[in-house]
Amino acid sequence: MKRLVLPALLALAATGCMRSRASLIKPEEETSKCELVQALMREQVPQQLLAGLAAGGHDEPSQVLVFVRRPEQAMLERLFAADEPRCVGTNYKVVQAITTDAVVLYLQPRGTGYIYDAQRAAPDELSLGGEAKGALTKDDGGAWVSSSI
Numbered sequence: 001m002k003r004l005v006l007p008a009l010l011a012l013a014a015t016g017c018m019r020s021r022a023s024l025i026k027p028e029e030e031t032s033k034c035e036l037v038q039a040l041m042r043e044q045v046p047q048q049l050l051a052g053l054a055a056g057g058h059d060e061p062s063q064v065l066v067f068v069r070r071p072e073q074a075m076l077e078r079l080f081a082a083d084e085p086r087c088v089g090t091n092y093k094v095v096q097a098i099t100t101d102a103v104v105l106y107l108q109p110r111g112t113g114y115i116y117d118a119q120r121a122a123p124d125e126l127s128l129g130g131e132a133k134g135a136l137t138k139d140d141g142g143a144w145v146s147s148s149i
Contacts, residue, residue, distance in 0.1 A: 030081075030082060030086070030087075034094070035144060036079075036114070037064070040107075040118070041064070043116075043118075045118045046064075046118045049118055050062055052120060058100060061090075061092050062102060062103060063099065063102035064092045064093065064094050064103045064105065065078075065095060066107065067079065067104070068107045068114075069107065071108070076128060079107065084096070098122075100123070103119070104118070104120075104121045105117070106128075112137050113136045113137030115132040115134070115135045116135070134146060135147045135149050
């Protein structure tokens with residue numbers, strides 16, 4: 001019986017029935033998410049938070065953690081599925097868990113975009129977010145732009 005396990009696993013892998021978690025993540029989705037984060041990080045409040053981290057002597061790039069709030073489901077989930085998101089800017093990088101003071105973005109879907117809150121947080125001082133600081137929507141060309149709340 002044990003001799004049949006390895007050939008059976010190889011057959012499943014060869015036919016595409018066996019997938020790792022990482023292979024289920026579509027690269028274009030991660031790219032689109034990164035474009036959203038890059039647009040958010042150009043907004044005034046996140047820029048002020050990054051400047052505050054830099055002025056406080058924190059090493060660059062600063063850490064950024066991104067959550068999506070779904071209040072109707074009482075849910076808070078990470079935006080990126082990958083363990084190490086490949087989303088970076090000149091002075092920040094997106095992470096799955098913060099180890100120092102960082103910027104935390106809370107997104108909530110609204111129409112064709114998101115309303116967002118941005119806060120400075122420490123690893124042991126995370127919150128569920130607060131009041132919306134702004135909104136982003138996709139324009140006709142597919143780019144993320146600021147919009148009214």
